[in-house]
Amino acid sequence: RMQEAGEYTMKMHPMWQGPLVAPGGNRQSPIDIRVRKSVFDPHLKPLTPDYDPRTCSQIWNNGYSFLVEYDDTTDKSTLKGGPLEDNFRLCQFHFHWGESNAWGSEHTVDRRLFPAELHMVHWNSDKYSRFEEAVMEENGLAVIGVFLKIGKRHEGLQKLVDVLPAVRHKDSVVEFTRFDPACLLPTNIDDYWTYAGSLTTPPLTEAVTWIIMKQHIEVSHDQLAVFRSLLFTSAEEEVQKSMVNNFRVQQSLQGRTVRSSFT
Ligand SMILES: CCc1cc2c(cc1OS(N)(=O)=O)CC[C@@H]1[C@@H]2CC[C@]2(C)[C@@H](O)CC[C@@H]12
Numbered sequence: 394r395m396q397e398a399g400e401y402t403m404k405m406h407p408m409w410q411g412p413l414v415a416p417g418g419n420r421q422s423p424i425d426i427r428v429r430k431s432v433f434d435p436h437l438k439p440l441t442p443d444y445d446p447r448t449c450s451q452i453w454n455n456g457y458s459f460l461v462e463y464d465d466t467t468d469k470s471t472l473k474g475g476p477l478e479d480n481f482r483l484c485q486f487h488f489h490w491g492e493s494n495a496w497g498s499e500h501t502v503d504r505r506l507f508p509a510e511l512h513m514v515h516w517n518s519d520k521y522s523r524f525e526e527a528v529m530e531e532n533g534l535a536v537i538g539v540f541l542k543i544g545k546r547h548e549g550l551q552k553l554v555d556v557l558p559a560v561r562h563k564d565s566v567v568e569f570t571r572f573d574p575a576c577l578l579p580t581n582i583d584d585y586w587t588y589a590g591s592l593t594t595p596p597l598t599e600a601v602t603w604i605i606m607k608q609h610i611e612v613s614h615d616q617l618a619v620f621r622s623l624l625f626t627s628a629e630e631e632v633q634k635s636m637v638n639n640f641r642v643q644q645s646l647q648g649r650t651v652r653s654s655f656t
C-alpha cells in the first residue's frame with residue numbers, strides 16, 4: 394500500500410536518533426531565511442574565494458553525505474571578504490538532498506524548499522592551526538551554502554557525478570583530483586545572506602558564519618538521481634538504505650538577525 398499523504402514517516406538516519414539539539418544551543422542551523430526580516434548591511438564586502446583545483450584530494454562517503462575533500466595544509470584554497478574578518482581555508486564540500494525534488498535543502502527562503510543544497514566548508518587559518526580545532530570555536534568556520542534547482546545539466550558537476558558510484562557505500566573513499574569548486578558557485582556571488590549558526594551535523598558546534606547565496610545553480614534531474622543512488626550503509630550491512638533526506642530539521646532563530654549584502 395502506498396503511504397497515505399501526511400502518513401509520511403521519515404525513517405530517521407541513526408545520526409538523528411541521538412540528541413537533536415546541541416546542549417545550550419541558541420545559534421543552531423539550518424534556519425528559514427525570512428527575506429523581509431533580513432537587514433541590509435552596506436559594510437559587507439564582496440566575497441573573494443580563491444581556490445586551487447590542485448588541492449582537491451578525495452571523495453569520501455561518511456555515511457551521511459559524500460565529502461569532496463581538499464588538502465588544507467597550506468593557504469592554497471582560501472575564502473576571504475564578505476562578513477569574514479580572517480582568512481579561511483577550504484577543507485571540504487558536500488551536499489544535502491531529498492528523495493524527491495520537492496524537498497532536500499537545509500535552509501529555506503521564506504519557507505521555500507529546494508531539491509538540494511551545497512555546503513563549502515572552510516576553517517579560520519588565521520586563528521587556528523587545524524580544522525578539528527576550529528570546529529570547536531566560535532567564528533572557527535565559514536560555510537557557503539548554494540541552493541540547487543532542477544534544470545539544465547551542470548557540466549562542471551558531471552566529473553563528480555561520474556565518480557559517485559565508486560563511493561556508493563559508507564566509509565568508501567576514492568581519489569579525486571583537479572576539481573575546481575568555484576565551478577559550483579553561482580555567477581553572482583555578491584548577493585548573499587549571512588548569519589551566525591552551527592554545523593547541521595554532529596558535533597553541531599556553534600562555530601559557523603553561514604553565507605547563503607541568493608542565486609541558485611541548476612543541475613539536471615539525472616545528475617541528482619545519481620546522488621540518490623548512494624547508500625547510508627556500508628557494504629557489509631545486509632539491509633541497504635538509500636542516501637536521501639540527509640538534512641537536519643530547521644532550528645529557531647532565537648533572536649538572531651540575518652544580514653543581506655543586497656537591498
Ligand atoms: C557531511 C556533513 C558534515 C560532516 C562534517 C562536518 C560538517 C558537515 O556538514 S555541515 N552541514 O557543514 O555541518 C564538520 C565536522 C566533520 C564532519 C565530517 C567528519 C569529520 C571531518 C570528523 O572526522 C572530524 C570533524 C568531522
Ligand SMILES: [Zn+2]
Nearest residue numbers: 487489512593
Ligand atoms: Zn552541510
